[in-house]
Amino acid sequence: MNDIAAFVQNSSMEDKIEFAMCLLAQMSIRDLMDRNNCGMTDAVADFMESTTAVCLFDKETGLWENGPDYIVGEYEQEKRRALA
Secondary structure (H helix, E strand, O other), rough: HHHHHHHHOOOOHHHHHHHHHHHHHHHHHHHHHHHOOOOOOOOOOOOOOHHHHHHHHHHHHHHHOOHHHHHHHHHHHHHHHHHO
């Protein structure tokens, strides 16, 4: 059994949700790097300081139940609103 399988099998639901949130953040950041042609450091800093990231890591918002495309869309809307 690999480390991921062992983690999934032996972890609490709370830990699994937190793991999913981290994976979604990573996938969203990689998508932003591609879309904005920027490096990891800039993408991580911009995304993790956003309201979208705060919502992603707040289980109650349910944002973590969506895919990275949706999360990036929310982030981009947040950025557009900030410029308006």
